[in-house]
Amino acid sequence: MATEQNLPRIYLIRHGETEWSQLGKHTGTTDLPLLPRGETDARNVRPRLEKIEFSHVFCSPRQRARQTCQLAGLGDRAVIEPDLAEWDYGDYEGLTSTEILAARPTWIIYRDGCPGGESAEQITARADRLCARLARLSGNVAVFSHGHFLRILTTRWVNWPIENAQNFLLSTASISVLAFNHNTRNRPVIALWNETQQA
Numbered sequence: 001m002a003t004e005q006n007l008p009r010i011y012l013i014r015h016g017e018t019e020w021s022q023l024g025k026h027t028g029t030t031d032l033p034l035l036p037r038g039e040t041d042a043r044n045v046r047p048r049l050e051k052i053e054f055s056h057v058f059c060s061p062r063q064r065a066r067q068t069c070q071l072a073g074l075g076d077r078a079v080i081e082p083d084l085a086e087w088d089y090g091d092y093e094g095l096t097s098t099e100i101l102a103a104r105p106t107w108i109i110y111r112d113g114c115p116g117g118e119s120a121e122q123i124t125a126r127a128d129r130l131c132a133r134l135a136r137l138s139g140n141v142a143v144f145s146h147g148h149f150l151r152i153l154t155t156r157w158v159n160w161p162i163e164n165a166q167n168f169l170l171s172t173a174s175i176s177v178l179a180f181n182h183n184t185r186n187r188p189v190i191a192l193w194n195e196t197q198q199a
Helices: 019-023 036-049 063-071 097-103 120-135 147-157 162-167
Strands: 009-014 056-060 140-145 174-180 188-195
Touching: 009 036, 009 063, 019 097, 036 063, 036 174, 056 063, 063 140, 063 147, 120 147, 120 162, 147 162, 147 174, 147 188
Parallel strands: 009 140, 056 140
Antiparallel strands: 009 174, 174 188
C-alpha cells in the first residue's frame, strides 16, 4: 500500500509496431506479432528502463505487448493484466479511421465507442478500476499496453473525461509517466508524455 511519502510512479509503455499499427488499422482483439522494426524499437526501450528499479510490472495479454515487455527486459517479472487490453473495437476491428469516418462522419471513438465492441462508458469503467489499483501501489510500476487504452488511462488518472484523450498522440514503443505532484495523492499529474528518444 502506497503512503504519502512513497506514492507510485507509473511508466506507460506502448507496444512496438505491428503490421496493422503501421497501416493505421484498429487492432483490438486481433493478436498480431511485432514487425522486425517493432522488435528493434522494443529493444531500444530496454536501456531507457534498465536503470529503474520496478516494484511491479504489468502487461496486456496481447502478444504485441508481451513481446515488447520481453524485449524491454521485464518479461520475466510481468503479471498479465486483462484490464490492460486494447479497446474492443467490435465491428470496427481492422478498419482505419478513414474507413470508419466515410460511413460515419461524426464518429469520435472516445464519445461513441464501437458497435459490437466496448462503449465509452465500459472502457472508462475499466480504466477507472485500473487507476484505483495502480494508485494503491508503491514505487515504480511498469505498464505495457496499447495506444487507445493508455490515452484513456492517462485521462482518467488526472480525472479528465475520456474525450480529452483525442488530444494526445502516442507513438509505438514510447514511454510516458504518470505520478503525483508534490507527493500528494490528490494531485495526479502526467510527468512525461510520448518519449521516444533512443538511449
